[in-house]
Amino acid sequence: MKIEWQTILNECAEKIQEKVRPLFRKRETRSLGVGAGGDEIKRIDLAAEKALMDVLNKHGISYTLISEESGIKKIGNCPEQFYITVDPLDGSTNANRGIPFIATSIAVSRKPELSSVELALVSDLYHKITYLAEQGKGAFRNKIAIIPSKFTGLMDAVIGVDLHTYRATETAAKLTSLVREIKHLRHLGANALELCYVADGTVDAFVDIRGKLRVTDMAAAYLILKEAGAIITTMEGKALNAQLDPTQKVSFVASGNPTLHKKILSLLK
Numbered sequence: 001m002k003i004e005w006q007t008i009l010n011e012c013a014e015k016i017q018e019k020v021r022p023l024f025r026k027r028e029t030r031s032l033g034v035g036a037g038g039d040e041i042k043r044i045d046l047a048a049e050k051a052l053m054d055v056l057n058k059h060g061i062s063y064t065l066i067s068e069e070s071g072i073k074k075i076g077n078c079p080e081q082f083y084i085t086v087d088p089l090d091g092s093t094n095a096n097r098g099i100p101f102i103a104t105s106i107a108v109s110r111k112p113e114l115s116s117v118e119l120a121l122v123s124d125l126y127h128k129i130t131y132l133a134e135q136g137k138g139a140f141r142n143k144i145a146i147i148p149s150k151f152t153g154l155m156d157a158v159i160g161v162d163l164h165t166y167r168a169t170e171t172a173a174k175l176t177s178l179v180r181e182i183k184h185l186r187h188l189g190a191n192a193l194e195l196c197y198v199a200d201g202t203v204d205a206f207v208d209i210r211g212k213l214r215v216t217d218m219a220a221a222y223l224i225l226k227e228a229g230a231i232i233t234t235m236e237g238k239a240l241n242a243q244l245d246p247t248q249k250v251s252f253v254a255s256g257n258p259t260l261h262k263k264i265l266s267l268l269k
């Protein structure tokens with residue numbers, strides 16, 4: 001039986017959106033424990049994950065779930081045929097506060113490895129914008145092909161820089177040279193979506209060198225970036241790869257074009 005993955009992933013995004021919307025801006029403080037990725041789980045995170053699994057299970061798919069919340073779960077008789085790596089709700093703090101920048105991120109692969117991701121969806125749950133990419137077939141935003149920015153000037157580039165952590169001092173020190181050269185620094189609070197903004201040229205680059213971002217949060221955006229023609233590497237400029245596991249963390253620089261990428265990397269050394 002051929003699985004219509006794109007249709008199923010879109011259905012997942014719609015279901016998640018339906019379940020997340022009533023919990024948006026609820027400022028819930030109650031924690032339901034700690035998720036596999038190490039963060040506290042809120043009702044909204046679980047609602048998103050349940051909606052996703054309900055859709056996959058309705059279609060009778062056997063798969064291994066790799067989720068920020070529940071960790072690794074094997075579903076059905078043949079769970080090693082597909083690995084579905086998800087951050088059901090990226091931007092939990094935004095959702096809780098009512099900041100309209102939240103996403104769901106779903107990546108499908110046949111091996112539990114970042115470079116093996118074959119199909120990816122990141123959906124902006126507030127604005128109904130969906131990014132989709134399939135290996136070798138390009139990347140799309142609401143079905144329209146996307147390309148990254150050709151902008152190379154550091155001074156006027158819009159660059160996302162993630163400094164979200166309790167003790168930013170160590171990361172901040174590594175970013176000083178870059179921050180000195182740029183004017184439009186951003187961090188919007190949902191990295192999957194911010195990486196898609198690099199893929200479609202909304203922003204010129206995104207830098208997360210904290211070593212804190214879970215691979216579950218960026219596995220889908222990784223393929224979307226690559227298929228759009230953007231660049232994502234380690235801060236040393238090496239190819240980025242990682243095991244798909246909820247505890248695995250990554251650091252990276254993503255840019256719209258090689259010239260800008262080189263300029264950013266040289267300022268991180």
Ligand code: IPD
Pocket residue numbers: 039087089090091092093162164188189190191192212213214217
């Ligand atoms: C978070 C967001 C945020 C990043 C954090 C992530 P979550 O994801 O992507 O932008 O700075 O490191 O944990 O927890 O809302 O899924």
Ligand code: CA
Pocket residue numbers: 045068087088089090091092
């Ligand atoms: Ca999350």
